[in-house]
Amino acid sequence: MKLKIILLIALFAIQLAIPGYMIFEQNQILTEGTAYKFKTRPIDPYDPFRGRYVTLAFEANQEVIPVVDGADIESEQWVYALLGVDEEGYAVLRGLTDTKPDSGQDYLYLETYYRSYDGGYHVKLPFNRYYASEKSAPKIESAVWRRQRDEVENVYAVIRVLNGKGSIEELMVNDMPIHEYIAHTSE
Template structure:
């Protein structure tokens, strides 16, 4: 009788092990599927970048990106830090422009990004926020040279001659930062030169 329970116990443990293994494979598979689905079905928009703070430009194996879409003038003064907000965007010749900001999801056809309030400035009535796709990951050996290229091309004295933007695909609550471009050339290609 004891041998029967030991056999049954081993079968249960084996089945649980298999179940856990399958679940561990499903999680990354779902993440990859969602990302590929967003790239396939999402709306591609270009987000113009701004100069990066030279004091802390590199914090890992990625390019740190700042965007020119980072605030919204509003008469609504009731905003809380880290409050979820929806940033609604227009497509202006492929480039993202800010349409409106809402505390709730609106039933309109515009593309949107869900993010959080950074702060609200009562003196100039501006709501500050950061877009959630502010890091572009690269191979370790290429990240620092790419960061330097973005910083050089985003200096305030070169903004009129250089256009640096991030290509982001948006699909409902999902987004994929596909690439970063300087004057329409991929940052990956520029670093490889």
């Protein structure tokens, strides 16, 4: 009987520890990670279990990322994407490698999808959903679509990166957090 109670308590502890660790890890990324601005183009779907969110289609997903000299990479392989910043201050994936970078070099751990004719690879960034309320998600989508009609200059996501993992900190429109932008344009 005591063994069953101990096993039951252990099972409950494990069930609480897993989501607790996930919350801790996301908080650590958001508080200690380096911020990068990723250019994006969102669309607005609905998830019946998690609610409204804006799916972010990052420009980096459309680019061919070169392979670092000496790296042995294949399609559908988990690799390290070295991060840098372009002259406009936006994040760029500088290269893919199969060797974990030295400390001091920010990187994302992600999967390659297919090889390009020039030897580089297409990748998909692992963070692509910005969750919003039922009321604000359509407004967010509308704000982003105005960008495509040249009414909005730039839309990007601020992503915090730490130890190969990234987490969305904020969605920005014209250098304003999305909720401030919506409030400003609704007046």
